[in-house]
Amino acid sequence: MNKLLQVGIRVQVALATALLLVGLTVLMSFVVGKRSGADLQKQIGLGVSDIARQMADELDRTMWTHRGEVSVLSTLSVLQELEDTQQISSIVNRLSREIPIFTWIGVLDRDGTVVASTNDLLLGANIAQRPVFQYGKNGQFIGDVHDAKLLAEKFPLYNGEPIQFVDIAVPLFNNNDQFTGVLATHLSWEWADNVRKTLFAGQGIHRAVDIFVISADGTVLLGADGALVGSSLELDALQQAQRNNVGWKISTWPDGAEYLTGYAPADGHLDYAGLNWSILVRQPVEEALEPVYILRRDIMAWGLVLSIISSVIAWWGAGFFVGPIGKMARSIEEMKRGEIERLPDFDGAREIKILSNSLNALLAKLTEKDAALGQMEHIAHHDNLTGLGNRLALDVYFEHALAHADRHKTQLAVMMLDLDDFKPINDKFGHSAGDDVLREVAKRLRRCVRGGDLVVRLGGDEMVVVCHVGESGEGEATMLAERILNDIQMPFITGGNRVSIHMSIGIALCPVHGKTIDVLLNQADDALYAAKARGKNCYVLASDEGEPSGSKSSLA
Template identity: 75%
Template sequence: MRVQVALATALLVVGLAALMSFVISKRSGADLQNQIGIGVSDIALQMADELDRTMWTHRGEVSVLSTLRVLREMQDVREISSIINRLRHEIPIFTWIGVLDRDGTVVAATNDLLVGANIAQRPVFQYGKNGQFIGDVHDAKLLAEKFPLYNGEPIQFVDIAVPLVNDSGEFTGVLATHLSWEWADAVRKSLFSGQGIHQNVDIFVISQDGTVLLGGDGNLVGSKLSLDALSEAQSKHIGWKISTWSDGKEYLTGYAPADGHLDYKGLSWSILVRQHVEDALAPVYDLRRDILLWGLLLALVFSAIAWWAAGFLVGPIGKMVDGIEAMKRGEISNLPDVRGAREINILSKNLQALLTKLTEKDAALGEMKRIAHHDKLTGLGNRLALDVYFEHAVARADRKGAEIAVLMLDLDDFKPINDRFGHAAGDDVLREVAKRLRRCVRGGDLVARLGGDEMVLVCHIDQNGKEEAAILAERILHEILMPFITGGNRVSISMSIGIALYPNDSREPEQLLEHADAALYAAKARGKNGYIVFSDIEDLTDNSSSCA
């Protein structure tokens, strides 16, 4: 029981730990996933806002610069060159600034790059001469060789251009600028390096047609994405979802549109921020593992406690069990008093009372059974006992291949004793006869009184059944011939015996009794105080006929 209690406690604790781990991990996983999703969508929104604010700021700077008279009139090229180089020095994001005349020829530029070159076919002039122009990210076709590679790739630009108009309202040229795309990557790295649950996040800038402009380790730059999260961002939605990317892995993906700032309409960029699901939920897995480990540890601790505590319950119960076993073996007669908890004390007392009643009941039943199977006067078995005995004796004889001797006994001239000395004297004689018969048989044999002075003896015989039965009959006759003393009177009596053998004379108990009774009458007819075996009756009849 102690082992069962300890194991049950351990299983309960482990089960609870497993259930808690499952429930907590499910609940925590959902909450943490939502928290990280909101976090990455916030990062996407911040990145979009930072990009739009930066573009809005520099667009304003270019617009303000274009209002300078020296640029609009385009008469002092040297002064123009000084101004734009100073701006380039103060704001390095302007990788190249150039002033183009009305024909598209570069008349002044930072570091004199492309001065004298005609770029009338470039978008900065084509669109810039008609109004403020902001161009999307593109490769530096004319300036690629003038600037070092960035991350092993040619430098890319974002264009801002505005027309130049003199005081007379005449178009005089275009102020064109190239902003290095490095600034966007710098913003990404400085703002969102990632801490805590936002470690190992990737930030992507996607163009209107789905081309990756910036993001990750650069492997996806230039490729096109087709994601449900991207579709949400292009639809001007902000949020997050779990998306399967081109590498076949699932990521928590936050999305937001870069839809401009104030009067700046933006370039229809979309910002995606992703984090691998396994990395995002690593704290959940750690929590689940910790709960299971603590559950196992607590299972061991509580099992030991349960083992120790069960001793207070199992100890007294064990003593009661030992006492009951000792009672069954007959070593003790009463269940010992066991002390313990209140319930144990009550159980012990009630069990003692119950066992006492059962013992009394068994004794009463035993006595009733004895009375039911025994003759009241002599204490010998009765007809019921004889029937029960026959049932077991026949089965035993068949099993061992043995024989059974049935001896029908009847006292000779018993009635005169009752008439002369009284029925009390007759009863004394019957009781004494019963004692003498018991002395003549073995423990496993049966002597029964069928009524009056008629009795029957059934015994097992291993071999030579007829001879052994005869020897037993001779011993009985000798015992009965010894005088009886009753009421101060000396009484002598004899007995006649009829013998039948199983299975030679019959295999049926009732027929055996009938054969033994027939042999008894034959013995009385021959002169009493003797015995006859049933199988000899026919020989005796034949001999009597011959003598006649």
């Protein structure tokens, strides 16, 4: 009778313990998994939207650059007078060779007849009815993506489809301010597809994203391997981008599948207003949110494992646990107070020893998980290539640095740094050599700044330095800029090759030029472009962009 009663109690304790722990595990897993999953999902979504924003910025910067090149070309007197067509032909052919994105360049007289062109294509043809002449004769014209109606047979297919162009045209006037013709150019749309393919290759969980460029009327201009090109999209994410918003959503696409969709507008660059393109970046939800699902699954699995272990212990120890458990409870209290580091081995039933060992193993695993979480946090805040901080680290650091500066009545200097002519290193020596140079640049930058300052890599060869400066913020910031320029200009050795490279720097001061990191980065970025415009290898202070604040010659 007593034996049956004992067995019944053990069964009841085991079942009650199992049900209680399973219920608590499910509840805890749901709450913790939902909260952690939501945070992780937000970070993944922000990563996709950041890709869209970077793609939009790359397109706008490229169009801005080539628009300026066409405007400068139109100021040549030989083009304005339209007298020496042989020299004009030589100029346009050389420009097409040097800058292949200009697939076709044509100089039209006042009647719309082509008098000089790339490889003499359409030479002598009258294209007065084409938009490049109709709009170009009235002022600078930038035409959206279109098929090559007159040149379709002159160029090979791209991805099995006829080549497409973006137009840039400007009017030509002679010295008497008389209209003499139009300089018309066709930019191959292939360059945008190359940006799409290479700009974000191999970026962690976002390495398999699809990037789309959408026109103002919702027509797909560019897609992954031609997907959806020419079709019209109606997505809530597209509507957000057309309202000049940047963000991400989970959207259902025309194929009926759900995608994590980042969106951003291509709203121009500097004085280039843009063509009202929208950028969408999508990734299948199951693939994009896989880390979220893994996190939730691991939380549930570990909870269930703990439930099973505890239930087994309860089954075997129900009859004689009271005494040893009391001792164990006291030992746990001592551990909580820091008096001991691990539970001691208890004499008695085998179940007591199992429980003691299991708890010690669990504590060890929790310690390992804490260390792993710390490592994950470090990875999330640092650039894999250089070990420098990333944009997330910059946002976190700036918030604390700004509070420190406010308390101590000091200033912050935000420097935007960009390597001059870095691409030729990759082209000549390979990307591994370029990576070596970037790592060495990171080391030199760390060497130049103080311990409490921050060096960040935003992407590519673009870096940011945030440092504390005193009341004479401008002087300290420019001294640091000079030190960086002097250090960077020292030769690099990579793969047995001696490489020389220089750097341009834009500087903004907080609170002089702004009190938010976005405003300061924009100010520093504008100053950086001013430094590039002055011949590179120099620094420019945002408040003094009219006069050079430093140059290679003054630092040598």
